[in-house]
Amino acid sequence: MDYLAPVFAQYPLEVVAANGVWLSTRDGRQILDLYGGHAVAALGYAHRGWTAALTAQAAACNFQSNAVPMAVRARAAERLVRFSQLPFERVFFVNSGAEANENALKVAFRLTGRGKVVAVEGGFHGRTAAAGAVTWGAQNKWFGFPRAPFEVAFIARRALAAIDAQLREDTAAVIVEPVQGVGGAFDMGAEFLAALRRRCDETGALLIFDEVQCGVGRTGHPFAANLYGVVPDMITTAKALGNGFPCAALLVGPRVAPALTLDSLGTTFGGGPMASAAIEAVIDAIESERLLERVRRVGAYIRATCIVGPVIGHQGAGFLTGLITRTPAREVHAALLARGILAGTASDPQILRLLPPYILEEAHVDRLREALASIGA
Ligand SMILES: Cc1ncc(COP(=O)(O)O)c(C=O)c1O
Secondary structure: OOOOOOOOOOOOOOEEEEEEOEEEEOOOOEEEEOOHHHHOOOOOEOOHHHHHHHHHHHHHOOOOOOOOOOHHHHHHHHHHHHHHOOOOOEEEEEOOHHHHHHHHHHHHHHHHOOOEEEEEOOOOOOOOHHHHHOOOOHHHHOOOOOOOOOEEEEEOOOOHHHHHHHOOOOEEEEEEOOEEOOOOOEEOHHHHHHHHHHHHHHHOOEEEEEOOOOOOOOOOOOOHHHHHOOOOOEEEEOHHHHOOOOOEEEEEOOOOHHHOOOOOOOOOOOOOHHHHHHHHHHHHHHHHOOHHHHHHHHHHHHHHHOOOOOEEEEEEEOOEEEEEEOOOHHHHHHHHHHOOEEOEOOOOOOEEEEOOOOOOOHHHHHHHHHHHHHHOO
16 A cells, blocks of 8 residues: 555656665666756765764754754855855745745735736746746646635746836736746746846846756856846745755845844744754855866766757756757656666656756766667657
8 A cells, every 4th residue: 555645757766775876776776866856966865074964963953943043054044145155135944945935925025015926937936825826837737726826927938028018016026947947947048037137126026036946056156146147136945955955045135134024934944953954064065075166067068968869959057957859858768767867857848857966977977978879869
C-alpha cells in the first residue's frame, strides 16, 4: 500500500545515496545528476562544509523561533545581503518559494494601497493562492481556489510594447522571473527587465524578481539581477539557498524596508537555526570554492559543446540552461536516463532543462555530449 499522495509523475529510479554530482540507485546504477532535485542541490551531495555546518548546528541548538535572537540567523541575513551585492536592507526568512512570493505580494499591496499585479506569461511562482494567481496557466490546471485573490494581468515574455498599457497607476507590483525556470530556462533579457524597472518608477509599482530558481548563483552571478544590471525592489529566493534544507528568503530594498514593521510578517520555521546554518554554509561554499566562476565557465562549455544529436539550440543562463530539442524533450529525457544521465523537462515541450549542481565539471559535460550524440537526431 502506497500512502504517498501522487504529487509528480516519478522517474524510474530510486535514489539510496548520493555524492558529488552522482546519484546511487537501489538497483546499483550511478546516475549523473543534471537536475539537482528541481534546482536545489547547488553544492551537490555529501558536501563536507554544508554537512558539517548542519551537524554542528543540530548539536548546538536545533531550533528557536524568531522570537528569540540567534547569532546564526543574523549572520545568515547579513551574509545573504552581502552576497547579493545589491542595495537590500532587510531579509525575511521563510520556508518555500511560494511563501516568499506570497509575502512579497502582500507587502506590495500594503505599501502601495493598490490591488492589481502584472505577471509574465510562462511564469511559475508557486501553488499557494497569491503565488498561484500570478502563475501562468494555473487557473486552467491546478489552481483549485474558488477565485483569484486579486486582479492579475499577464504580459507576453519580452513584450516591451505591452508594458505601458498593462502597468499603470493602479498596479501594486510586477512579478517576473528574470530567467524563467519551469517556463523553459527562458531569459527575459536586460532590455525587458530594464523597461519594467523604468515603468515601475513612473507608476509607483514595485518590481519583484522571483529568483526562487534562478537566484543564489545559478546564473553564474549572485542573482540574475546582477547579471542583467537591473535592481528590483524585492527578490524572492529559495531552492539553491539551502542546498536541500528547506528555506527561502524575501530580500527588500530601501523603498520596501520601512513597511516591514513589527508583527506585519510572521513564521514559525522561517529563519530557524538549521536553515540559517545551511544558508551560511551554501554562501561560504559558493564564495570559497569560486563556484560562480565555475558556473559561468562550465555553463558556457555546455552551450558550446552540447548542440549535438537531438539538440538544435540553447537558451537560459549559467546552470539554468534549456537545450532546445528537435524531438519532444521528454523523449530525449528518457533516452538520457537510459544512458545514466538525469536531466529535466519544462512546460515548453521542446526544452530539456539542465539545473546541475554548481560543482559540475567539463568532464561531466563531455558525458552529456557523448550521450546526446549517441541518441541521434
Ligand atoms: C521561479 C519559482 N518560483 C516559485 C516556486 C515555488 O517554490 P516552492 O515549490 O518552494 O514553493 C518555484 C518552484 O519551482 C519556482 O521555480
